[in-house]
Amino acid sequence: MSVTEDTVARNRALQVEWYGEPLGDRVRPLLDRLGLSQSGLAGVLGLSAPMLSQLMSGQRAKISNPAVLHRLMAIEDLVADPAFDALTAAEIKARLAEIGAGPAATTSGLRRATSERIPAGEGPDDHGTHAGSREPARLVQALLREVASAAEIDAAADLIAERFPDLAEVLRVYGTGRTSEAEAHYARTVLGRLLGDRSAMP
Amino acid sequence: MPVLLTQVRKSGPFGWVVFRTIGAVNTGWVIGGRFTMLDRIGTGGTSRVRRAYDHAEGRYCAAKLVRRQGPTSMLRVVRERALRLAHPHVLTPYASCMADDDVLLAMDLVSGGSLETLLGDYGRLPPEYAAEVLDQLLAALSHIHGAGVVHRDVKPANLLLEPSPVGAPHTRLADFGIALGDDGMRFTTTGFTVGTPGYLAPEVLDWNRPGPRQDLYAAGMVGWRMLTGAGDPEPRQRVGPPPAGVPAMLWSVVARLCATDPAQRPGSAAAARRALAACRLELRFPARTLDGEPLQIFDHLGPPPR
Numbered sequence: 001m002s003v004t005e006d007t008v009a010r011n012r013a014l015q016v017e018w019y020g021e022p023l024g025d026r027v028r029p030l031l032d033r034l035g036l037s038q039s040g041l042a043g044v045l046g047l048s049a050p051m052l053s054q055l056m057s058g059q060r061a062k063i064s065n066p067a068v069l070h071r072l073m074a075i076e077d078l079v080a081d082p083a084f085d086a087l088t089a090a091e092i093k094a095r096l097a098e099i100g101a102g103p104a105a106t107t108s109g110l111r112r113a114t115s116e117r118i119p120a121g122e123g124p125d126d127h128g129t130h131a132g133s134r135e136p137a138r139l140v141q142a143l144l145r146e147v148a149s150a151a152e153i154d155a156a157a158d159l160i161a162e163r164f165p166d167l168a169e170v171l172r173v174y175g176t177g178r179t180s181e182a183e184a185h186y187a188r189t190v191l192g193r194l195l196g197d198r199s200a201m202p
Numbered sequence: 203m204p205v206l207l208t209q210v211r212k213s214g215p216f217g218w219v220v221f222r223t224i225g226a227v228n229t230g231w232v233i234g235g236r237f238t239m240l241d242r243i244g245t246g247g248t249s250r251v252r253r254a255y256d257h258a259e260g261r262y263c264a265a266k267l268v269r270r271q272g273p274t275s276m277l278r279v280v281r282e283r284a285l286r287l288a289h290p291h292v293l294t295p296y297a298s299c300m301a302d303d304d305v306l307l308a309m310d311l312v313s314g315g316s317l318e319t320l321l322g323d324y325g326r327l328p329p330e331y332a333a334e335v336l337d338q339l340l341a342a343l344s345h346i347h348g349a350g351v352v353h354r355d356v357k358p359a360n361l362l363l364e365p366s367p368v369g370a371p372h373t374r375l376a377d378f379g380i381a382l383g384d385d386g387m388r389f390t391t392t393g394f395t396v397g398t399p400g401y402l403a404p405e406v407l408d409w410n411r412p413g414p415r416q417d418l419y420a421a422g423m424v425g426w427r428m429l430t431g432a433g434d435p436e437p438r439q440r441v442g443p444p445p446a447g448v449p450a451m452l453w454s455v456v457a458r459l460c461a462t463d464p465a466q467r468p469g470s471a472a473a474a475r476r477a478l479a480a481c482r483l484e485l486r487f488p489a490r491t492l493d494g495e496p497l498q499i500f501d502h503l504g505p506p507p508r
Contacts, residue, residue: 048322
């Protein structure tokens with residue numbers, strides 16, 4: 001998708017107007033300083049490699065995604081920092097990873113991923129109920145459901161129900177019940193005891 | 203020895219997860235006497251998807267190596283599913299063959315990147331553009347749900363695009379790696395719940411049975427991202443008010459798809475498409491971004507290695 005020389009000249013002029021200098025001139029020094037390839041830098045910026053190439057060569061004028069411009073400025077700040085030269089390659093890599101924002105990966109370890117994103121008690125839908133019980137309750141659920149099906153857990157609970165009713169309840173609540181019940185159970189048993197404030201729990 | 207498969211055992215949170223890495227590949231790596239394996243495509247260095255040359259069909263394809271679950275009957279299952287799911291907006295294997303402990307799935311090579319790539323390049327998309335992409339996604343979902351399959355991992359990274367210099371979107375819903383059929387067969391059984399957190403419907407977070415409406419929720423979140431330009435949604439993401447310039451009708455379609463209660467979502471992907479059509483948005487080409495720049499879908503793969 002090449003464009004005419006006129007268009008490139010016009011785009012470069014627009015880039016000077018918008019970004020202070022043509023994007024190629026602004027971006028190229030970063031590659032040297034960071035020891036990154038163009039496609040490596042594109043990955044950190046959250047742009048595709050062809051898009052970065054088009055912007056740097058003036059085939060396109062504008063960075064349409066504002067998040068990309070923010071990341072570009074964050075990288076420039078990093079490089080301009082007097083402390084930058086003292087950073088090791090691993091430290092630079094870590095800082096770039098912080099700046100870059102990769103898309104969420106598919107996960108089967110969902111419980112962990114979820115609780116990392118929304119720490120217990122901070123979720124927007126938390127309604128203040130069972131704060132602190134969400135993550136552990138779900139981990140117990142995940143563990144049980146990893147090793148046995150709902151039917152197996154139910155059968156196991158039946159086996160022990162007579163002699164160990166509390167244990168059977170744990171299996172049923174975490175193994176086959178709803179998450180809200182598990183959280184309530186966790187809050188009632190563990191947190192209630194830890195906090196010494198069982199009356200506050202439902 | 204043309205190929206070295208090494209097994210690395212790595213501890214996961216609830217057990218052992220086995221990863222395979224390809225240790226050494228020389229250029230003459232041929233699988234099944236038919237597929238010459240070439241460069242890695244797809245995201246990240248760990249992707250198991252490669253460009254390959256299919257000597258039987260005389261064309262390049264995307265070859266994905268999937269760990270074999272059971273006996274050879276898997277090949278039959280793959281073939282049957284692929285036939286049932288064939289649709290212009292669905293990417294399924296057109297051929298498969300055994301490769302040691304793996305199954306090779308051959309698919310059309312879609313080289314325009316994913317919707318995730320497009321959102322990275324352009325940020326939020328014009329409403330009529332987002333509506334078109336959403337419609338194509340819903341068409342794909344309508345078809346696979348009709349075939350009794352729930353995708354379970356609908357997200358921008360799994361919506362692949364054909365390249366287009368005028369930005370005409372042609373999306374293909376890909377990666378049925380964790381799809382669940384009516385028969386209950388899963389391709390991946392590593393965890394109880396699979397998917398990507400922000401796109402998982404609340405009822406799935408609460409451990410209910412998977413169903414077609416969880417795909418509608420995820421499709422709604424894809425629409426939400428296209429219209430807001432925001433990053434990945436949080437679990438139980440609130441949709442919020444429509445961004446400036448987004449028609450109220452379109453926003454309400456997206457908001458209904460994202461309803462917390464599955465009963466409040468459209469009854470089917472087809473019903474959602476009808477609601478979308480009622481918005482009467484028209485996409486013109488060449489497509490332009492909200493700030494007036496040409497919206498092009500680049501070829502992200504380039505010429506094949508020789």
